[in-house]
Amino acid sequence: MKKYAALIAVVVLGTLLAVIGTTPPSPAPADSDLETFSAARAMEDVRIIARAPHPTGSEENALVRGYIIERLNALGLEVSTTEGEVEDQYLDRFEAWSGMKPEALTLTNIIGILPGTDRDLPAVALMAHHDTVWASPGASDDTAGVASILETLRAINAIGTPKRDIVVLITDGEELGLLGARQFFASNPLSDRIGALINLEARGAGGRTTLFQTSAGNSAAVQIYADAVGRPAGSSLSAFVYENLPNDTDLTPALERDYVSYNFAFIGRSGLYHSPMATPENLDQGALQDMGDQTLALTRALAGAESLPERSENRTFFDAFGLMLISYGTSAGWLLLGGVAALNLYCLRLNQNPAGILRGIGASALVIVGGGALLFAFNWLSGAGAGGANYYDRLAAIPRLEAQALLICVAILAATAPLWTGKRASIIGVLVALGLQIFLPTTSYILVWPLLLGGIASVLSHHLTGIWSVIGKVIPSALLFGFVLQYGHQLMQGVGPDLPSVVALLAVMLLPVLGLLVPSVDRKRAFTLAGVCLVLAAAIALWVRFDPVADTVAAYESMKG
Numbered sequence: 001m002k003k004y005a006a007l008i009a010v011v012v013l014g015t016l017l018a019v020i021g022t023t024p025p026s027p028a029p030a031d032s033d034l035e036t037f038s039a040a041r042a043m044e045d046v047r048i049i050a051r052a053p054h055p056t057g058s059e060e061n062a063l064v065r066g067y068i069i070e071r072l073n074a075l076g077l078e079v080s081t082t083e084g085e086v087e088d089q090y091l092d093r094f095e096a097w098s099g100m101k102p103e104a105l106t107l108t109n110i111i112g113i114l115p116g117t118d119r120d121l122p123a124v125a126l127m128a129h130h131d132t133v134w135a136s137p138g139a140s141d142d143t144a145g146v147a148s149i150l151e152t153l154r155a156i157n158a159i160g161t162p163k164r165d166i167v168v169l170i171t172d173g174e175e176l177g178l179l180g181a182r183q184f185f186a187s188n189p190l191s192d193r194i195g196a197l198i199n200l201e202a203r204g205a206g207g208r209t210t211l212f213q214t215s216a217g218n219s220a221a222v223q224i225y226a227d228a229v230g231r232p233a234g235s236s237l238s239a240f241v242y243e244n245l246p247n248d249t250d251l252t253p254a255l256e257r258d259y260v261s262y263n264f265a266f267i268g269r270s271g272l273y274h275s276p277m278a279t280p281e282n283l284d285q286g287a288l289q290d291m292g293d294q295t296l297a298l299t300r301a302l303a304g305a306e307s308l309p310e311r312s313e314n315r316t317f318f319d320a321f322g323l324m325l326i327s328y329g330t331s332a333g334w335l336l337l338g339g340v341a342a343l344n345l346y347c348l349r350l351n352q353n354p355a356g357i358l359r360g361i362g363a364s365a366l367v368i369v370g371g372g373a374l375l376f377a378f379n380w381l382s383g384a385g386a387g388g389a390n391y392y393d394r395l396a397a398i399p400r401l402e403a404q405a406l407l408i409c410v411a412i413l414a415a416t417a418p419l420w421t422g423k424r425a426s427i428i429g430v431l432v433a434l435g436l437q438i439f440l441p442t443t444s445y446i447l448v449w450p451l452l453l454g455g456i457a458s459v460l461s462h463h464l465t466g467i468w469s470v471i472g473k474v475i476p477s478a479l480l481f482g483f484v485l486q487y488g489h490q491l492m493q494g495v496g497p498d499l500p501s502v503v504a505l506l507a508v509m510l511l512p513v514l515g516l517l518v519p520s521v522d523r524k525r526a527f528t529l530a531g532v533c534l535v536l537a538a539a540i541a542l543w544v545r546f547d548p549v550a551d552t553v554a555a556y557e558s559m560k561g
Contacts, residue, residue, distance in 0.1 A: 207268020
């Protein structure tokens with residue numbers, strides 16, 4: 001046991017950091033300071049708005065609109081509405097939901113303006129949508145966004161009149177095809193007065209609220225977010241992944257305009273996305289608090305700014321366990337990569353002969369290729385390869401798919417242990433990071449920082465003695481392990497049901513510190529561990545594939561392949 005004490009310490013500390021980074025704050029009570037956001041106060045709106053499904057054109061939707069208008073008026077906004085007809089092609093989606101095709105549907109946007117002290121300045125806009133899909137109360141998608149805006153406005157009123165106007169756009173027809181947002185940004189004169197825009201969304205009912213998309217040239221925009229928000233969450237990798245997936249939000253048509261734009265959402269408890277069970281009772285109030293805290297802080301910063309952020313280069317950014325936002329430009333990215341390369345070259349010189357270097361390269365290649373192949377194969381076994389697999393049922397299975405991916409990663413690391421024990425460098429990792437820095441620079445941090453931490457751990461453990469040597473390798477290694485867990489979790493939440501193989505790139509980042517923490521290994525035990533993990537992963541895959549359809553799936557998509 002003493003032999004693995006450092007490894008156990010790294011796993012425990014790293015897991016704790018990952019939990020901190022992925023856990024939303026506790027909801028603030030209703031009697032919180034009036035200048036702060038309170039999830040308990042916001043829940044009063046959630047319970048009224050999300051008492052029943054309210055798709056575009058429904059009677060319940062009209063009642064919801066009336067309530068929101070009443071609330072905006074009470075908050076002192078100048079309120080108006082605009083209407084538009086839903087085109088035939090979008091009526092087909094309504095028919096797919098309900099089994100009925102109406103002759104016509106009218107969508108209604110709600111627009112409010114909270115006057116600032118200088119009304120000539122470009123305004124800051126807050127956006128969410130009030131419609132839901134068929135048969136879902138939509139407590140998270142997007143009542144949480146609407147309630148966050150209402151509570152944010154209340155807090156801003158308590159703080160004092162902002163410098164800039166705050167425009168509130170509560171759109172209709174988002175679920176049918178972003179219809180209200182398209183109408184507003186294409187033709188409403190008020191859209192020309194907006195300088196910055198915050199959109200609030202959800203694909204689930206819990207977890208951290210993350211900044212997952214920004215407007216282009218986001219360096220200054222990210223910096224003001226980092227300075228304003230006390231507990232940030234988000235990454236430029238999320239922005240890249242989202243941009244390359246077939247997803248849209250109301251921000252999509254807005255990005256065609258020259259706004260400083262931010263897109264926030266929480267995606268935990270993904271099984272409740274578009275679900276009949278997306279009720280106020282099933283909404284994680286911590287996620288609502290997180291959304292509100294970030295929205296209020298960023299809105300205050302933008303609405304009080306002398307000038308809004310201007311476009312420049314795209315910035316690499318990510319949160320360090322939700323405690324701070326690390327961000328830097330492309331040139332700094334190259335400097336970090338240079339440091340990583342230097343550390344790895346130094347580690348190669350420490351104690352590795354040519355044969356050892358080749359074994360280390362082989363271990364990295366096997367983890368990436370073999371691990372990626374196993375993740376793909378077991379995901380197929382779980383039903384991803386089955387024709388007609390239910391999208392919403394797959395979302396509900398994400399926690400089990402995460403456990404499956406973790407077991408597979410442990411299996412491939414154990415199986416390759418004879419190759420990586422005692423190895424402290426990751427040549428393949430550096431080369432892949434170089435490729436990302438050249439072609440996708442805002443995503444390279446996902447490899448650069450683990451490599452940097454692994455190199456630091458190796459150098460400190462080599463040059464320090466006694467307890468300091470142990471501390472020197474445990475602390476950077478724990479940071480690395482926590483980083484891999486946090487972003488592995490986020491990747492699985494985002495793309496896990498379809499592309500779990502991407503987490504193999506994170507698994508390979510563990511090799512240098514594993515080689516440092518585990519100087520030797522019993523092959524028989526390592527292979528036994530790998531076999532047990534694969535058997536358990538297969539059991540989970542079959543469980544996901546053959547269990548009944550989750551009772552959370554959207555009412556309009558209840559068949560499972």
